[in-house]
Amino acid sequence: MPDFLRKFIGLLLIFAAVGVASCQALVASCSSGAAPVPTVGAPR
């Protein structure tokens, strides 16, 4: 396999694995805390 192609595939895999896992972790942490904040004096 040519050196250029090997590095290209390697970088793609790194982006796909590390990048996607990192972004998913960020999205998960943002969405898990999206519960409504209790407000003081809200109508019952």
Add this chain to the structure above:
Amino acid sequence: MGRLLLLAGVILIPLTALILLLKRRVRIMAERYRQTPGRFPSPKGILMFLLPLPVLIAAVVSLAHGSLDGLLGNAAGYGLFLAGALLLRRGLLTEAEYGRRRVARAPWPLKTLGGSVIALATGITAWFGAGQHPAIAVAFGLAALLGCYLSYGFDPRVAKRFTDRDGVDVTDRVLEALTQAEASIAAIEQSTRNIRNAELNSRLRRIVAQARQILTMLEEDPRDLRRARKFLNVYLDGAKQVTEGYAKTHARVVAPELEDNFRRVLATIEDVFQEQQQKLLETDVTDLDVQIEVLTTQLKREGVI
């Protein structure tokens, strides 16, 4: 979600190709103008510091939301990413140093270790941070490991050995001499920081730069080591002892004649180092002359010229 992944793929593939092309172009340009290889702060392995940054943000967000599980998973993932990136970078720099030298021991497998730690970090982040199924997290980890291997390769495992003219393996002796010389130069640099005289400091900096140039020449061609033995054992060691002694004494004793003597010694050392460098260059020229002559004779004998 599917559209988002497709969009990410469409953006990532040309972006990666563009980065690789630009990197290649810059390397070709840099090789044309390179003067002292290996002395610049290298950008090798920086990508692995940048890509996991969202995990750090995720850890902060988890902390803000009071989610302990998310915080622990993301913090552990980011910590491992950072450790892996540091190991990988160290491994890449060691490999570059190994490639530059003609005599070297096989380096520690830092790249392989770094890649494995990054793979572990990816798996942990996918499992605990992103909430993926453990099997999918393992797949993420394996993809990261394969990516690191394909992109950065494994560590060199063979030592570059050097034998002298008699066929004796002198690798250890050469490496020991070079390490000792490097330690002497570092000691001179350390002592320079304790000397508060601009003129002497600039002289010492010049001496250190010359010594490093000589050492680089010796690293590139260890055959010169025999010729430079006096430089390594007498002059460099002497320069170190004198500089250390002056750095200790001059702060306690005010003696102008001591300063003058030290200045004179430094001037002599500078001249000797320059002479040594010139001698090594001349030897290289002589070697090349001999090689050219041998080749010419061979070509004449075979009737080519």
